[in-house]
Amino acid sequence: xxxxxxxxxxxxxxxxxxxxxxxxxxxxxxxxxxxxxxxxxxxxxxxxxxxxxxxxxxxxxxxxxxxxxxxxxxxxxxxxxxxxxxxxxxxxxxxxxxxxxxxxxxxxxxxxxxxxxxxxxxxxxxxxxxxxxxxxxxxxxxxxxxxxxxxxxxxxxxxxxxxxxxxx
Numbered sequence: 001x002x003x004x005x006x007x008x009x010x011x012x013x014x015x016x017x018x019x020x021x022x023x024x025x026x027x028x029x030x031x032x033x034x035x036x037x038x039x040x041x042x043x044x045x046x047x048x049x050x051x052x053x054x055x056x057x058x059x060x061x062x063x064x065x066x067x068x069x070x071x072x073x074x075x076x077x078x079x080x081x082x083x084x085x086x087x088x089x090x091x092x093x094x095x096x097x098x099x100x101x102x103x104x105x106x107x108x109x110x111x112x113x114x115x116x117x118x119x120x121x122x123x124x125x126x127x128x129x130x131x132x133x134x135x136x137x138x139x140x141x142x143x144x145x146x147x148x149x150x151x152x153x154x155x156x157x158x159x160x161x162x163x164x165x166x167x168x
Contacts, residue, residue, distance in 0.1 A: 021078055029093050053159065060156065068084065120149055
């Protein structure tokens with residue numbers, strides 16, 4: 001026996017789809033911004049740990065580039081239009097502006113680590129929203145992205161770790 005969907009059911013599903021598309025567009029914007037922040041750190045870092053940080057920041061940017069593709073393609077799969085233009089990213093990002101006056105590897109590590117953890121918090125909220133909407137495919141994709149970016153938060157923040165002196 002086939003169940004007939006009511007107009008209300010269809011309208012409800014359309015509202016959920018639109019909210020997921022909006023959520024994904026927000027994630028796309030923030031992911032593009034974060035990728036460019038990682039590139040900013042990659043291009044401009046200086047100091048005694050230049051080379052390993054230069055490579056790490058580029059690795060972060062490459063991971064984010066893959067995440068951008070996943071998010072944009074999910075938007076299109078759901079019938080939306082992925083808007084990753086510079087204008088949209090600049091207007092809608094929820095991440096703070098990356099400082100242009102910093103140069104040392106430690107300064108770039110600190111700022112990028114802060115941006116990464118803020119991104120992870122936004123990602124967590126998006127995962128919860130996708131789960132609540134029962135869009136488990138989107139939630140699963142966001143969990144995978146979050147896991148990857150959390151790993152890079154750990155790697156970047158390790159460069160600014162300062163151990164407190166042990167009591168004698």
